[in-house]
Amino acid sequence: MAKATKKQALGRGLSALLKDPENDIQSATDKNADKVVGNIVELELESIEVNPFQPRSYFNDEALNELATSIKELGVIQPITVRKLDFNKYQLVSGERRFRASKLINLPTIPAYIRIANDQESLEMALVENIQRQDLDPIEIALSYQRLIDEIELTQEKLSDRVGKKRSTIANYLRLLKLDPIIQTGMRDGFLSMGHGRTLVNIEKTKDQIALYEKIVSENLSVRETEKAVKEYHEAKKPKTTTKPSTETLKTPEYIAKGVTNLSNYLDVKVDIKSTTGNKGKITIPYTSKEDFKRIKKIILGE
Structure with missing residues (x-):
């Protein structure tokens, strides 16, 4: 217990240090930067703004309320990560659910790791950390991969090294972005699994994609049944081959x-x-x- 009290007091001490205008740390080489960067600091929630690079766009209200109840009982167990923007001004890099839940119960402060990063580094940190989470849906992961490729200018091979995933896995996620937005929404809402999505992407025509999507949902088709339906779809689309008349069936003079x-x-x-x-x-x-x-x-x- 004494150890925890000492750690909490240390966080408050660093927080006071950050509020001192004479110790406005802007880079890792500034005075006292080593005392702050990488350490846990108690930051006022009002001094933190959300991250515009956050790949997650949907937060389940029920899950947030459950997290808020847990934080109210046990506190914030895992600190959030922020980057310093200006004097006593910070931006979230990761931990937005913890941040939102803490605001729900009107906590004045939250434990945070402070990083000093530019916009590109902040984007990469936010995206990579979110990709590692277990509760992102396949479309959120696919969008995060695409942003890393587009905005950080990573190839799929370099991205594979950066996030610790096979290149084929990354390619499979990116292919999901070819699905019609209606189907992507269905995946985000849990009506379809990634297996369903990977199968549906083999249908090029949007209207046919949606037609099969509606059948999957209404008939509760499994991934295997969906694969069979896609196979039958392609078989039906194959052009009928016309056989040349054999030498024995030529017209008799x-x-x-x-x-x-x-x-x-x-x-x-x-x-x-x-x-x-x-x-x-x-x-x-x-x-x-x-x-x-x-x-x-x-x-x-x-x-």
Whole structure:
């Protein structure tokens, strides 16, 4: 208990140091910077502004209220991280849920790690830290990856090293951004899993994406059932192949057709003929018994 009291007192002492205009720390090389940067400091909530680079755009009210109740009982266990903007003015880098929950119960101060970072560093810190969280939805993670690529100018390979994820994993998240916004919203609201989204992205047409999305939700399709539906969709879209007529099904010339009729009448049996190319073909004369065979033979040979 004494150790905790000493730590809390230290935080208040550093807070007083930061409020002294003569100790306005702006860089890591300033006097007393080593006492503040990287240490836990009790900061007034009114001196902290939210981070415009925060990748999370949705905060569940019920979850925030639960966190606020926990903070009211146990305090803020994990400090937030801020960067110094100006004299006694800070900006959140990470920990916005803790910050919001603390404001809900009107806490005057909050424990914070102080960083000195420029806008780009602040953006990268906020995005990377948020990506590591377990409670972000797939679209929030995908948007964070995209911002790191666009605004920090990282390649997927460098991003993979920076966040400790396989390049293929990053690519799979980024592909989700090709989904129609309606479907992205469905994923953020928990109607679809990432597996559903990865399957739906294989359908290019927006209207077809949405049609299958509505079927998934209404029929509660599993990822496997969705994969089957997408496969059937592509099978139905394949162009029907037209087979060339075989050599045995070419149109019989008129002179042959007439001759076959005469031959059939002459032999008193239905003669079949199949024409091939080059005026070639095959004549088939059926027989029904030994006696019938002899009869036909006799007619043909004139015996």
